[in-house]
Amino acid sequence: MGEQVENQNPAGQPPAYQPAIPNPALQEPALHNVGPEAPGRTTISDTAVAKVAAVAARSVSGVYALGSGTARALSALRDAVGGSDIGQGVRVEVGQTQVAVDINLVAQYGVPLQQLAQKVRAAVYSAVEQFVGLDVIEVNVEINDVHVPGLNDPKTTAEKSARQPAP
DSSP states (O other): OOOOOOOOOTTSOOOOOOOSSOOGGGSOOOOOOOOTTSSOOOOOOHHHHHHHHHHHHHTSTTEEEESOHHHHHHHHHHHHTTOOOTTTTEEEEEOSSEEEEEEEEEEETTSOHHHHHHHHHHHHHHHIIIIIOOEEEEEEEEEEEEEOTTSSOHHHHHHHHHHSOOO
C-alpha cells in the first residue's frame, strides 16, 4: 500500500552529501553594510591600474601592439626567458581618487588613426573607472608606428636577407 520512496534526485541518483555543519572556510565572507567612511585604507598600485588599462587598450580592434619599438624588443626578450609585462606601453599616475593614463601603441595599417585613438581612450576610461574605481582625468594616446603586414615582419625580413647575396 504505502510505498516508501528514498530521497533521490530526478536522475535517480542519491542526493549529494551535505555536511550537517557548514564549513566557514568554504563560504564567501559575509559583506557587512559599511559605507565609504568605514575605517581602513585601500591602495591600488600603478602596476594594477596599468594592467587594467593595457588589457582595455589591447581589446580595441586596430591595435597591433602596445609600446615603442624598443619596449617591444625588450618584451620579446623577456618573453623568451619566461617573463612578461602586460602593462607595456602604458604609464599611469595614480592619486587618491584620480588617475591619468598614457598609452603608447602601434596601429594596424588601414585603421583610421584618429578613430583608433578615440576608441582606445573610451575603452581605457571605461575599464579603469569600472574595475579600479578611480576617476580618470585624462587618457593620452600616442600612436608611434603603423604595422604593415609583410613589411618588417621577422619572417619576411629573414627571407629577404637570405635571398640577397652577401657583399
